[in-house]
Amino acid sequence: MDQTKKIAVLGGGSWATAIVKMLCENLDEVGWYMRSDYAIEHIRRNEHNPSYLSSVEFDVKQLKLSSDINEIVGYADVCIFVIPSAFVYKELEALTVELKGKIIFSAIKGIVPETGLIVGEHFNEHYGIEFEDIGVITGPCHAEEVALERLSYLTIACADQEKADFLAERLSSDYINCKTSDDIIGTEYAAMLKNIYAIAAGIAHGLGYGDNFQSVLMSNSIREMKRFIKKVHKMKRNINDSAYLGDLLVTGYSVFSRNRLFGNMLGKGYTVRSAQLEMSMVAEGYYATLSAYKINQEKGARTPILNAVHSILYDNKNPKKVFKKLADKLD
Numbered sequence: 040m041d042q043t044k045k046i047a048v049l050g051g052g053s054w055a056t057a058i059v060k061m062l063c064e065n066l067d068e069v070g071w072y073m074r075s076d077y078a079i080e081h082i083r084r085n086e087h088n089p090s091y092l093s094s095v096e097f098d099v100k101q102l103k104l105s106s107d108i109n110e111i112v113g114y115a116d117v118c119i120f121v122i123p124s125a126f127v128y129k130e131l132e133a134l135t136v137e138l139k140g141k142i143i144f145s146a147i148k149g150i151v152p153e154t155g156l157i158v159g160e161h162f163n164e165h166y167g168i169e170f171e172d173i174g175v176i177t178g179p180c181h182a183e184e185v186a187l188e189r190l191s192y193l194t195i196a197c198a199d200q201e202k203a204d205f206l207a208e209r210l211s212s213d214y215i216n217c218k219t220s221d222d223i224i225g226t227e228y229a230a231m232l233k234n235i236y237a238i239a240a241g242i243a244h245g246l247g248y249g250d251n252f253q254s255v256l257m258s259n260s261i262r263e264m265k266r267f268i269k270k271v272h273k274m275k276r277n278i279n280d281s282a283y284l285g286d287l288l289v290t291g292y293s294v295f296s297r298n299r300l301f302g303n304m305l306g307k308g309y310t311v312r313s314a315q316l317e318m319s320m321v322a323e324g325y326y327a328t329l330s331a332y333k334i335n336q337e338k339g340a341r342t343p344i345l346n347a348v349h350s351i352l353y354d355n356k357n358p359k360k361v362f363k364k365l366a367d368k369l370d
Contacts, residue, residue, distance in 0.1 A: 040201045044142070045070065046209065047103070047111045049130075050121030051078055052320065053091040054146060057182035058119060060092075063101050064212040070103045072111035074130075079104045090319075092186040109136045117142040117206065119176065120158065123321045124149025124231075127158065138166045142202055144195075146176040148230040149323040150330035157227045171199045174206065175223055177230045179285035180215075181295040188214045194282035196220040196227070218281070224272040226282045229264060232345075233287040234324030235331060236260035238302035239344050240291040242351065242358050245306020252366070256344070257291055259369045263342050267331070270338035298324040305351060306358055328352050343368040 047070025048059050055071075062069045073079055081089040082104060086096050105111050112118055113136045122130050124147050145158035154161055159173045174197035184191050193210060195217055197203035207217035220226055236257070243256055264287065265278040278284060290296045301322035304314040315325070332349040335342055347365040350356040 040205055041116075042205070044116035044205070045114060046117045046119065046206075047072065047115035048119045048121055049108065049111060050123075050146075051075055051088070051091070052121065052123070053182040055121035056088045056092045056095060057180075057185040058121060058146060058176070058210070059097070059102070060095050060185060061210045061212065061215055063097065064215075065209045066101070068101055068103055070105075070111045070114045072105055072108050074106055076106050079106055092182060095186050108133050112136045112138065112141070115141065117144065119144045119146055121146045123147070124151055124158065124323060125321065125326045127151055127161075128153045138162070139168055141168075142172050142174070143168055144174040144176055144197075144206060145227065148177075148234055149327045150231055150334075152326055152330060155330055155333060157224070157231060159223055159227055170223065171197075172202070173197070173223060174199075174202060175227045175230070176206070176210075177226050177282050177286055179281055179289040181289060181293055183295040185215070190214050190216065192281055192285070193217045194220050194226060194280075194286075196223045196282070198223055220280075220282060222272075222274065222276050222282075225268050225274065225276050228268050228271060229283045230286060231323075231327045232264050232267060232331060233260075233290045234298040234322070235328050235345055235348055236264070236287060237290040237296050237298035238305075238322070238324045238328070238352075239348050241296075241299035241302020241304075242306040242348070243302075243362060244299070245303040245308075246359055246362055247306075248362070253291075255369050257288065260291070260344055261287055263340075263344050266340040267335065267338070267342060267345070270340045271334065298322050301325065302348075311352055311355075324348075325352060 049072040051073035087093050147158045151161045162168045177194045180191045195203045195207045203219040211217045297320050347361050
């Protein structure tokens with residue numbers, strides 16, 4: 040594989056900013072697409088993202104910045120998509136540059152609502168990109184800890200080991216430890232599902248449940264995740280690996296978790312809409328819950344936690360009553 044391939048990040052949020060920071064540790068130039076011209080000009084003048092991880096300083100000479108998605112996709116050989124799943128379909132509608140022939144990595148932790156597909160499947164079905172050219176970047180890793188350069192871990196999944204190794208080398212540093220996996224579908228579904236379980240953990244905390252209940256909720260969540268993923272993509276995997284269990288735990292427990300925060304607000308009495316308005320960042324688990332619930336209507340995995348979160352978010356059920364019933368179903 041050509042080791043000089045150019046890499047670009049598409050997205051302007053905290054996780055996109057963290058990935059650009061990681062790449063800048065190893066590359067002379069990184070392409071970066073952001074919708075906001077204001078944010079781009081701010082970075083050029085002040086060397087940091089005005090809205091996300093503002094403590095991270097960039098050498099702007101390393102950045103090829105543009106608000107034109109076609110310019111950045113045209114520039115790159117490897118495109119890392121970090122646009123929230125709820126908006127990726129609309130963003131891709133503006134594409135006139137051919138994606139086929141490029142290597143696509145998704146750092147998006149959700150399902151494309153318009154198609155009901157995880158991002159890798161969406162690129163495969165709608166853009167004709169072979170699965171060998173599609174990969175996934177997953178945790179356990181919070182953008183905020185990358186900004187602080189605390190030791191963090193990533194899993195890079197791709198059916199083509201050489202491509203996984205290529206990206207892992209360019210993201211690794213003395214504070215980023217990368218491992219690789221060939222479970223593209225499983226790791227991407229896990230990254231989506233853990234946000235739903237983090238909302239559940241947040242709701243429980245907001246309702247006043249303690250650490251004892253949280254431990255039972257998380258242990259049931261990983262088993263539920265295993266059942267769900269096995270239904271959608273059966274292969275040999277160890278659900279206790281960091282890409283699955285580790286990512287679930289950090290999202291369910293961390294103070295940096297926006298999905299846990301969203302759930303915590305619901306548990307404290309916020310309506311879904313008021314909690315969304317209060318937050319400055321997208322809680323991916325909100326959109327993932329509806330998509331995962333619809334998928335499971337066909338697949339039939341036993342998912343009491345997913346069902347409980349769905350009933351609160353989309354059926355306007357009372358969180359206190361829902362969790363009282365859920366508690367009786369956990370073991």
